[in-house]
Amino acid sequence: MTDRIVVLGAGYAGLGAAKRAAARLRRGDAQVTLVNARDHFVERVRLHQLAAGQRLPDLPLARLLEGSGVELVVAEVTGLDLQARVVRLDAAPYSLSYDVLVYALGSGADMEAVPGIREHASTLAAPDQAARLRSRVGDSGSVAVVGGGLTGIEAATELAERYPRLTIRLISGGRIGDGLTEPARRHLHRAFHRLGLTVDEHAAVTAIGADGVLLNDGRELPAETVVWAAGFRVPELAAQAGLATDEHGRMLVDPALRSLSHPEVFGIGDAAAAHTPGGASRMSCQTGLPMGLQAGDRVADLLRGRQLRPARIRYVWQNVSLGRHDGVTQFTRADGSPLGSALLTGRASARFKEAITRGTVWAMRHPGPYRPAA
Ligand SMILES: Cc1cc2nc3c(=O)[nH]c(=O)nc-3n(C[C@H](O)[C@H](O)[C@H](O)COP(=O)(O)OP(=O)(O)OC[C@H]3O[C@@H](n4cnc5c(N)ncnc54)[C@H](O)[C@@H]3O)c2cc1C
Incomplete structure (x- = not known):
């Protein structure tokens, strides 16, 4: 049988x-x-x-x-x-x-995390969503990316590099890049500065509207486009x-x-x-x-x-791209905790991430010889 x-x-x-x-x-x-x-x-x-x-x-x-x-x-x-x-x-x-x-x-994207995501936000969890976001953002205007994890960081920096005239802010309920070491986080902030991003840490978004986001301290941050990158479900x-x-x-x-x-x-x-x-x-x-x-x-x-x-x-690592030519690769212990100062930044990290991403597709084509890390 x-x-x-x-x-x-x-x-x-x-x-x-x-x-x-x-x-x-x-x-x-x-x-x-x-x-x-x-x-x-x-x-x-x-x-x-x-x-x-x-x-x-x-x-x-x-x-x-x-x-x-x-x-x-x-x-x-x-x-x-x-x-x-x-x-x-x-x-x-x-x-x-x-x-x-x-x-x-x-x-997929967590569409219920705060009110207004479904009606007003763009998400990045599937190709149709990413394509919709692409058609929404132009050469100029304002974008708020919500989420200080790797997806939010990668989205904000990629958009900033591609569209330098966009006004982009990255909003996080906690620290951005939490879980990375201080040198890694310093590199992130240098990249945000270079790319002209406004960064709001410890700013929890409680609702999204047609004109921007509402924070838990009552502030309203205006944005023509809001990208929800703060949670998956x-x-x-x-x-x-x-x-x-x-x-x-x-x-x-x-x-x-x-x-x-x-x-x-x-x-x-x-x-x-x-x-x-x-x-x-x-x-x-x-x-x-x-x-x-x-x-x-x-x-x-x-x-x-x-x-x-x-x-x-x-x-093995946490690997975050900061546009196509910069990045941070924080090597980790098997439990995901940072491995001291083992860090790659800049072009070396960007090249490394690209090689890993290509290698992943290679492993999909040839799943035989690949063995998971011991
Ligand atoms: C923008 C972005 C950047 C990311 N960057 C990184 C990174 O740098 N490093 C990293 O490790 N992770 C990253 N991730 C996370 C990573 O992509 C996911 O963890 C990974 O895709 C999970 O793999 P999976 O096979 O479990 O699910 P998926 O890759 O989501 O595959 C699930 C499949 O199931 C199909 N499917 C779902 N529901 C149904 C249904 N009802 N019927 C039929 N088919 C269905 C989907 O179409 C899809 O093909 C990123 C995610 C995003 C969105």
């Missing part, structure tokens, strides 16, 4: 899992089906570049899957029946039965189906990435909270890709009756 493996989501995690499982199993023994809402792979880590008017590499999933034996189904997943082991879809074949399911539906499908999830709806998984409630389901990428030395995995490509490849291995081990080893999910 042929085992049916269905992987939901062809992001960094799901694409890696599908290809690795297919590579480890004989075609007659197993059929791997990958379901994704789009027929292209989205390099989410480059979406701020798309928003700033750059062209991104064209990556059709069919080409990335060539020769792998993985069958691609382009459809939206609308529901899961865990009892019957069936996935429901909005397009042909409308349903898929599975023996093993890999849940990798990623995350996972799809509700896992929790709705009855999979064990945490309070954010992320799948709870054991050390081998299997659902705590349904061991025939693996959870990976942003949509799952996996064990790392620093606690639950952060939403990142850095954890998503190793989770995917290791889930693919464990699916193969499960079907061959082997014992499943714990996955090794480790952090």
